[in-house]
Amino acid sequence: MADHSAPLPCGRTDAELLDVLTGSAPPELAAHARTCPHCQAELAELESVWAPVQRTARIPVDPPHGLVERALVTVRGVRGGLGAAPVELTQEGGVLQIHPRAVVLLTRQLCAEILARHPGMHLRGCVGDADEVQVDLAVRYLLPATLTEQIQQELSSALRRVLGAGAPAVWVRIADVEPPRTT
Template sequence: MGEPSFDPDQVLPCGHTVGELVDHLAGDAPDDFAAHARTCPHCRAELAELAPGGWEPVRRAAELSVEPPEGLISRTLLTVRRARGGAAGSPAEVAQELGMLRVAPQATLVLARRLSLELLADRRSTRLLACTGDVQEIRVDVVIDYGLPAPALAAQLQDDLGRALREHLGAAAPAVWVRIADVTPPQSS
């Protein structure tokens, strides 16, 4: 059994294209094309290949309102702003013997990511999913294997990362928040 063709420019023997059929399935075709597609053997055969079970379940699913996971939008926007370099905020200031060292928010985030990865390297059952933030606050999302003590692990990582950032940045170290974002299901034996 061959794969159905989704080349929208493919012309059927009746002179219509697969793209027109896809528009018809999506509800965007003109009414006269809908009448043609109902009676044309070429269009009906192609429609049967394109949507063997019909598109009604897809249409119903597309109409459902889906809420994004909590914090996804704000984390995404924060990451995009950081990547573009816009709205990066003020640098952290670290007092040194010869004066103040200014650490850019991007550098603080890079340091936090590196330290997070180093801390997680010894914990094979814990992986870094995301590290976002700035000089005020670092948020770390981790994925752990099923069966681990999640609250204790998150608290320990939060303490360890906070301590490591203070070693590098002193009083300018940002607050740290660690969240268990996902749990890997147990592997079947």
């Protein structure tokens, strides 16, 4: 087998020849490859290696179970709350109004920071508005379910520190259980 890291004697590289195989090469490179004996020999070798990749790329792949639903829940969470009133924080000099979408995004950020301290748990979704936010978690198998209560308390406290009395109610639930890690 040829050394694929070095250019061919004609100066062309395997990366350029892969462009020829995929049909994305500039016309002058494709014309060169049709007549160059070095490129022809390398293309024949690359075709034998590249053919299984091309066959695999043509196989339709269904999205993982629940992926579409989780994506839609996340989008709805960020887009939701269009009719909800903003959170109002009285400050020196006036009142700060925080849009419900910003409340959901803030909740996601705070939750991510909290979950960084809890290995085996990660955020699956966050939806709601300025009044109430629901957080969905994925939990690694064998972690105690009561850990969600702790996450809920930590998240509620963090939101109260930032938003004061205007903090939304927080609901944390286990949306998915992942298999234990194998070592």
